[in-house]
Amino acid sequence: MLTLHPVVLRGRTELPFSADELSARVATVQRELGGAGVDALVAFGDARSYAPLAWVTGMVPMLKWAVAVVPASGETELYSALPGARDLRRVRTLAHVGSVAPIGQLAGGLARFRRVMVAGLRSMRARTEDAIRGAVQVLDGGDQLIDRLSAVPSERERELLRGASEAARLAASETVSACQSGAGAVEALLRGDLAAREAGMHDVRVLWSPDAGLPLRPLAGETAVDRDPLVFYFAVETGGYWGEALACAGGPATLPAALAPVARLGLSVQEGVEDQLTPGFYSRRSLDASGVPCSQTIEVG
Amino acid sequence: MSTADAALEWVVHLHDGVHSYLECNPVFALTGVRTIGEAAVIVGRDGAITLLAAPACDGARLRELASCPVLACDDVAGELAARVSGRVGVAGLDDVASRFRRALEACTLVRLPSDTGRAKSDDELAAARRASAIAEQAYDELLGALRPGVAEYELIARLDVDVRRRGADDHFVLCSSSPIGDNVRAPTARRLEPGDVVNLEISPSVDGQFIQICRTAVLGRAGVRRRADYALIVAALAAGAAAARPGATVAQVVAALDAPLIDAGLAEYCRPPHIRVRGHGQGLASLSPGDITFDNDTVLEEGMMFTLHPNQRFPDSGYMLCGEPIVVTAAGGVALTHRQPGLDEC
Structure with missing residues (x-):
């Protein structure tokens, strides 16, 4: 999601899948590694970009980043960049992985391997990449492996996507209702945000147009703004899966300036949306953790 | 540089x-x-x-x-x-x-180092004061919502939106709820029960300047033991703040803060893994004077600002929180918040 990253992910936090599912995913990865003659997969994820880590372990880092090491045989290990022993106890609550160690121990943990694949290199911090490359030979193909394994969402994942989409729609609906009842733009957006969080979403992002027609931007401490029309966008996440909603409240808004950044954000411009954004909801698009659309719904309210 | x-x-x-x-x-x-x-x-x-x-x-x-x-x-x-x-x-x-x-x-x-800052600017301190007011007001509002049956994530959702409704541009928040005080973490689906100890780190930012307050509330009566333990960490906070003068080191502040707790026989609980730090700098800009730890020899200067929090684990009372944003002055550390630290009962 190309939105402003909050300092901490602070919505409902729980283990996204069972220990059995973790075992099944790890087993799938291990079969692939064995078939390719690779010693381990190193899956990176930070609080913003976490697809490889989240697909393998279910973990979405609330702060900083973490690395999962899945050996071709044996137990999966997590290495966290959080600073203290007390923080590592928190990390143990975010995934069913029994071994959690500080990121400083990653190089030592990899020393028993010779050749590894790495997924998430593009987002990985240089110092972590240095630690990996200093310990083992890094082979290409880690990201492609995760992409291939995650291409077809399970029913559980589709349920998460449906939930995220519903929560995004709920947030947009609450915002529109608040506008209709006379609330200012910021208050209306905050009510939508609250609705998504109370619906159990782990992460909620809001973009809006403070002056209809300008590119959408994050809320930044504004307290009282009246905007008619109000063009806004919600992205909400649960278990690592996102739902989105773009909506307009009040009068019609001029395109394409308002939508250009939204399209850039990965939200497709729906057929039938041409020159003007009239009041209502325009799209709900579900994405999996790798950004691949799983379902797409067009709704004009 | x-x-x-x-x-x-x-x-x-x-x-x-x-x-x-x-x-x-x-x-x-x-x-x-x-x-x-x-x-x-x-x-x-x-x-x-x-x-x-x-x-x-x-x-x-x-x-x-x-x-x-x-x-x-x-x-x-x-x-x-x-x-x-x-x-x-x-x-x-x-x-x-x-x-x-x-x-x-x-x-x-x-x-080059990323952080070369020292004391906070006048604008940063002004933003910190606004953020402190937001944190206190939002916490007071939250106390009214603390009741059995509400889920942690529902509580934090309301707190978070309230903080931003009052003008914060971001918010770092952790919490815990348990029969005996627990370490703070991300909010879960656990529903509050009578007698729960609720710990909160509430850290809004205004214009990118964060502050943090640390609070403990009990759903019901706190009990004599818990109140006595909390009084110890209030005393520790006061001792640490009094030591936060220009020319003192961070380590000296920690020594002053730890003294009442060590005198009460809690020396073991004043070090990791029971605590991480006794406070920390406040971003997003400079984190000076850094983590408030027993081995930080940074010399304090007037105008430096940090969170001072003797958040403490007790053998009987578990983990409880008490923390304020402190500015270093010639007269010692002055809290940006207004209320006297205390254990809340709801």
């Missing part, structure tokens, strides 16, 4: 756009902007500052907010490579993706 130092032709500060309460964001410190993506601030020999930041579509917002010229682009590393050469001072190189290292491989690099 300026280019005059070490005969540098350029100084570059890098940030990955993943904003952290625990780390200095030099891009924000130099430009006043929180970027959506990766960013680089380039300082030339003439002192001119330029912000390179991703994504390109965020350009209008960045140009409106930044105190310097902005190039919004989708390839910050590539644009950086095209703009700097020769002897370059660089900060943050290890904490961004390695493509930045590759972008600068033709340069002679001099590694």
Whole structure:
């Protein structure tokens, strides 16, 4: 999601899948590694970009980043960049992985391997990449492996996507209702945000147009703004899966300036949306953790 | 660090756009902007500052907010490579993706620290005061919502939105609820029960300046033992604050803070793993004076600001929180908050 990253992910936090599912995913990865003659997969994820880590372990880092090491045989290990022993106890609550160690121990943990694949290199911090490359030979193909394994969402994942989409729609609906009842733009957006969080979403992002027609931007401490029309966008996440909603409240808004950044954000411009954004909801698009659309719904309210 | 130092032709500060309460964001410190993506601030020999930041579509917002010229682009590393050469001072190189290292491989690099700040500016202190007021008001409001049956995440959702409704631009918040006080963490689906100890770290920011208050509330009556234990950490906070004078070291502040607890036989509980730190600097800009620990010899200066929190585990009462944002003055550390620290009963 190309939105402003909050300092901490602070919505409902729980283990996204069972220990059995973790075992099944790890087993799938291990079969692939064995078939390719690779010693381990190193899956990176930070609080913003976490697809490889989240697909393998279910973990979405609330702060900083973490690395999962899945050996071709044996137990999966997590290495966290959080600073203290007390923080590592928190990390143990975010995934069913029994071994959690500080990121400083990653190089030592990899020393028993010779050749590894790495997924998430593009987002990985240089110092972590240095630690990996200093310990083992890094082979290409880690990201492609995760992409291939995650291409077809399970029913559980589709349920998460449906939930995220519903929560995004709920947030947009609450915002529109608040506008209709006379609330200012910021208050209306905050009510939508609250609705998504109370619906159990782990992460909620809001973009809006403070002056209809300008590119959408994050809320930044504004307290009282009246905007008619109000063009806004919600992205909400649960278990690592996102739902989105773009909506307009009040009068019609001029395109394409308002939508250009939204399209850039990965939200497709729906057929039938041409020159003007009239009041209502325009799209709900579900994405999996790798950004691949799983379902797409067009709704004009 | 300026280019005059070490005969540098350029100084570059890098940030990955993943904003952290625990780390200095030099891009924000130099430009006043929180970027959506990766960013680089380039300082030339003439002192001119330029912000390179991703994504390109965020350009209008960045140009409106930044105190310097902005190039919004989708390839910050590539644009950086095209703009700097020769002897370059660089900060943050290890904490961004390695493509930045590759972008600068033709340069002679001099590694610089990301955080060179000291005391807070008048604007930062003013923002901190506003943030402190928001935290206190939101906490008072939250006390009315603490009741059995409400889920942790519902509680934090209401607190978070309330904080932002009052004008915060971001919010770092952790919580816990349990029959015996527990370490704070992200909110879960656990529903509050009578007698629960609710611990909260509430850390709003105004104009990118964070503060933190740490609070403990009990759903019901706290009990004599718990009240006595909490009184100890209130005394510890007062002792630590009194020691926070210009010329004292952070370690001396911690020693003063720990003294009432050690005198009460809790020496073992005043060190890791029972605690991490006794406080910390407040970002997004400088985190000076750093973590408030027994081994931090940073000398305090007037105007430095940090959270002082003798959050403490007790053998009988579990973990409880007490913390305030403190400014160093000649008369000792002065809290930016207004209420006297105390254990709340709901």
